Amino acid sequence: xxxxxxxxxxxxxxEFVVNGESGEQYTILYLPDRNNDQLQREGKAPVxxxxxxxxxxxxxxxxxxxxxxxxxxxxxxxxQTHVGVEGRAEVVGGLLSFTTTSRYPxxxxxxxxxxxxxxxxxxxxxxxxxxxxxxxxxxxAPIRDNRTAITNLTPGRNGTAPAENISAPAGGGATSGxxxxxxxxGAAPRSLVRRADLSKRVIHGRANNESNLDAxxxxxxxxxxxxxxxxxxxxxxxxxxxxxxLIWAGFRGAASPIVATQYLTLxxxxxxxxxxxxxxxxxxxxxxxxxxxxxxxxxxxxxxAEFNNLRINGDIKVEMAIDGxxxxxxxxxxxxxxxxxxxxxxxxxxxAKRIFEPAPPTVEPAxxxxxxxxxxxxxxxxxxxxKYRRDQTKLDxxxxxxxxxxxxxxxxxxxxxxxxxxxLKRDPDAEKKYFVRxxxxxxxxxxxxxxxxxxxxxxxxxxxxGEPVAFLSAEIGYPGPTGSKQWMAHVFQxxxxxxxxxxxxxxxxxxxxxxxxxxxxxxxxxxYVRRRVHLTEPMGITDNPLVKVDVExxxxxxxxxxxxxxxxxxxxxxxxxxxxxxxxxxxxDVVLQDNTQVVTVEFKASGHKHDGSERPVVRFQWKxxxxxxxxxxxxxxxxxxxxxxxxxxxxxxxxGTLFSRGMAWTGPWTSGLGNGxxxxxxxxxxxxxxxxxxxxxRQVAVxxxxxxxxxxxxxSTSAPPGDESGGTTSPITAPPGSPRTExxxxxxxxxxxxxxxxxxxxxxxxxxxxxxxxxTKKTARTKKTVAEKTEKLEELxxxxxxxxx
Numbered sequence: 001x002x003x004x005x006x007x008x009x010x011x012x013x014x015e016f017v018v019n020g021e022s023g024e025q026y027t028i029l030y031l032p033d034r035n036n037d038q039l040q041r042e043g044k045a046p047v048x049x050x051x052x053x054x055x056x057x058x059x060x061x062x063x064x065x066x067x068x069x070x071x072x073x074x075x076x077x078x079x080q081t082h083v084g085v086e087g088r089a090e091v092v093g094g095l096l097s098f099t100t101t102s103r104y105p106x107x108x109x110x111x112x113x114x115x116x117x118x119x120x121x122x123x124x125x126x127x128x129x130x131x132x133x134x135x136x137x138x139x140x141a142p143i144r145d146n147r148t149a150i151t152n153l154t155p156g157r158n159g160t161a162p163a164e165n166i167s168a169p170a171g172g173g174a175t176s177g178x179x180x181x182x183x184x185x186g187a188a189p190r191s192l193v194r195r196a197d198l199s200k201r202v203i204h205g206r207a208n209n210e211s212n213l214d215a216x217x218x219x220x221x222x223x224x225x226x227x228x229x230x231x232x233x234x235x236x237x238x239x240x241x242x243x244x245x246l247i248w249a250g251f252r253g254a255a256s257p258i259v260a261t262q263y264l265t266l267x268x269x270x271x272x273x274x275x276x277x278x279x280x281x282x283x284x285x286x287x288x289x290x291x292x293x294x295x296x297x298x299x300x301x302x303x304x305a306e307f308n309n310l311r312i313n314g315d316i317k318v319e320m321a322i323d324g325x326x327x328x329x330x331x332x333x334x335x336x337x338x339x340x341x342x343x344x345x346x347x348x349x350x351x352a353k354r355i356f357e358p359a360p361p362t363v364e365p366a367x368x369x370x371x372x373x374x375x376x377x378x379x380x381x382x383x384x385x386x387k388y389r390r391d392q393t394k395l396d397x398x399x400x401x402x403x404x405x406x407x408x409x410x411x412x413x414x415x416x417x418x419x420x421x422x423x424l425k426r427d428p429d430a431e432k433k434y435f436v437r438x439x440x441x442x443x444x445x446x447x448x449x450x451x452x453x454x455x456x457x458x459x460x461x462x463x464x465x466g467e468p469v470a471f472l473s474a475e476i477g478y479p480g481p482t483g484s485k486q487w488m489a490h491v492f493q494x495x496x497x498x499x500x501x502x503x504x505x506x507x508x509x510x511x512x513x514x515x516x517x518x519x520x521x522x523x524x525x526x527x528y529v530r531r532r533v534h535l536t537e538p539m540g541i542t543d544n545p546l547v548k549v550d551v552e553x554x555x556x557x558x559x560x561x562x563x564x565x566x567x568x569x570x571x572x573x574x575x576x577x578x579x580x581x582x583x584x585x586x587x588x589d590v591v592l593q594d595n596t597q598v599v600t601v602e603f604k605a606s607g608h609k610h611d612g613s614e615r616p617v618v619r620f621q622w623k624x625x626x627x628x629x630x631x632x633x634x635x636x637x638x639x640x641x642x643x644x645x646x647x648x649x650x651x652x653x654x655x656g657t658l659f660s661r662g663m664a665w666t667g668p669w670t671s672g673l674g675n676g677x678x679x680x681x682x683x684x685x686x687x688x689x690x691x692x693x694x695x696x697x698r699q700v701a702v703x704x705x706x707x708x709x710x711x712x713x714x715x716s717t718s719a720p721p722g723d724e725s726g727g728t729t730s731p732i733t734a735p736p737g738s739p740r741t742e743x744x745x746x747x748x749x750x751x752x753x754x755x756x757x758x759x760x761x762x763x764x765x766x767x768x769x770x771x772x773x774x775x776t777k778k779t780a781r782t783k784k785t786v787a788e789k790t791e792k793l794e795e796l797x798x799x800x801x802x803x804x805x
Contacts (some may be wrong), residue, residue, distance in 0.1 A: 002038040011127030017109040020468040032127035045134035052102035067099035075440025094244025097236035148226040261414035279316040401511030453492040477528040478507040483517035508558030528563030553638025579642030596655035
């Protein structure tokens with residue numbers, strides 16, 4: 001029983017040229033099976049093998065799109081807009097992927113098969129002829145080994161760009177089983193390829209913008225062992241900027257800059273030895289009979305010698321052919337010439353059937369000695385004589401044999417990918433399917449916000465400096481996959497906040513189709529912010545007479561509960577956004593001359609508190625001793641839409657004494673607008689809208705401490721004004737508890753201003769008589785205070801017309 005054993009080279013090969021469906025031309029080579037003749041004698045189908053002849057880009061199906069993709073990418077990325085980037089990074093390069101195959105399209109193979117059958121139908125050729133009813137079988141030639149390689153576009157040391165050094169399969173002869181590509185001596189290849197070091201980490205830092213992708217990088221995965229069934233081989237990898245641009249331009253030409261190569265090893269059969277022995281048995285029998293009668297024993301050397309004599313005499317003719325094209329043929333021929341056993345053994349096999357068969361009993365055989373060479377050859381004991389029956393044995397000796405040798409045949413196929421060019425020429429729009437320019441970072445973008453606190457933290461050493469802020473808080477929200485907002489929160493405190501402090505929350509950017517049920521006003525670059533100002537408890541109303549602070553709401557929401565949608569990258573959390581009224585420094589535009597003069601200013605902010613209640617009136621007082629100190633008035637309303645509008649009213653009090661009435665007047669309400677410094681106008685008693693009143697003794701504040709006796713006035717030693725006699729006036733002694741009075745001329749009319757009789761003469765010592773009196777000290781202090789006050793008024797108002805006393 002015979003089976004197909006593989007292609008044979010002895011019968012030659014046949015080539016058929018056919019056209020593909022797109023007009024491209026294919027040349028297909030076929031080899032026959034070694035046993036095609038025996039197969040058809042047994043009624044079996046002959047087998048034919050097609051040999052891969054080219055490497056081409058694989059398609060989806062026979063006519064679908066090519067399995068090819070080139071992405072040229074460029075990008076400038078930074079840590080604020082892209083995930084996983086530190087500092088700033090620039091990147092450029094390419095991603096190349098394609099699939100090759102050595103299998104022909106199905107329609108092309110079908111055409112070639114039809115041509116082969118039409119050519120050899122009914123032909124008697126031993127290997128190619130088709131003489132049976134069984135339909136022939138077509139197969140790919142068996143492939144023992146396949147090594148793939150792709151052209152390397154990286155320049156070598158000598159400036160050229162050699163193909164990638166791929167180790168070829170070992171061998172190439174009958175015993176080695178492989179090949180070595182041309183130019184290789186079998187030693188380890190010395191690569192000129194410069195590749196990227198993919199073991200290193202890609203670092204994109206502020207001070208280090210390194211990349212492991214060299215400009216000439218060329219690293220395609222998939223090279224090396226390939227398919228041995230005619231299947232597909234896929235290649236992919238990153239390439240540098242320069243090879244990427246070469247590929248981009250090259251595939252738009254008639255031939256691509258990339259060449260794919262496959263080193264194939266095919267196991268094939270070849271006719272190693274053809275042997276034919278012919279002769280005449282009559283002459284052979286006579287020759288052996290003569291030698292058998294003359295010799296007592298037969299030895300192997302004797303048989304070989306007699307067989308040689310038969311060849312020399314021409315009684316036996318030996319023909320032999322050796323295929324010198326197969327690997328090691330010269331060694332085979334040499335061995336056969338040295339060793340005749342193969343030919344003599346074949347002769348003995350045939351002779352055993354013709355002249356050494358046992359004879360029937362009626363025939364008297366020639367006698368021969370027992371034992372000998374033939375008993376050992378044919379395995380019989382007891383010895384045999386030559387026997388020859390002419391009527392039962394063919395007269396002619398004819399033996400023919402062909403011995404086959406199987407070895408590994410190397411073959412190399414390669415080609416460039418011209419199919420892309422033809423495709424683009426037919427359909428220019430197809431370019432978008434194969435070539436893409438990618439702006440890197442679009443898929444790795446993130447939404448970043450920088451949140452900056454703006455606050456004047458309170459200064460413990462100066463209670464009127466700073467804002468009563470405990471801390472600020474901020475929340476940034478971004479929709480998750482289900483549409484609900486994912487919040488990130490941060491707190492700014494005085495203990496961990498400087499001028500450089502900020503908070504940078506980030507979210508991976510989502511497209512609209514990546515979020516189900518998003519907020520109505522949401523876009524991929526929109527975030528939501530919720531800011532709050534958390535205030536401390538204010539100081540008491542009497543804690544500091546110079547500073548009045550009111551906190552109407554301790555937690556101020558600057559944004560609605562759902563957050564404020566924004567696309568701004570920089571967001572501020574401002575403490576003064578809490579609806580703040582801040583008036584100060586506040587000063588008055590008059591100079592108080594002594595402790596009897598007091599100025600009171602009432603302030604009232606407009607509007608109502610967040611709970612609807614009235615805002616209280618706040619009062620500041622200016623006295624002689626503290627009139628140079630400014631006042632400050634602040635209200636944190638918690639109302640983000642609050643407008644700083646207020647009213648103020650001035651009241652002036654001039655203290656009297658226990659025995660003289662004081663005086664007071666109040667100006668009209670005056671409107672103020674905005675935050676900042678304020679110079680309060682103190683009206684005079686005679687200005688329009690001013691209400692004046694006399695102060696009863698009980699309204700006058702006692703200047704001396706309680707329980708301390710009032711110093712009685714001493715008698716005057718000088719004459720009253722207008723007395724020219726130079727006499728003395730007796731002092732008027734008032735009863736205890738009665739008001740103290742001074743003696744005045746009867747003709748002088750009393751004129752009271754601010755509780756004083758301006759017509760009353762003053763009794764003073766002559767200058768220098770008693771040294772520095774209490775009156776001169778007070779006058780000096782007053783002048784100093786007036787001078788300081790004048791400078792303060794000029795500083796606050798910018799008006800240099802104030803008269804310095």
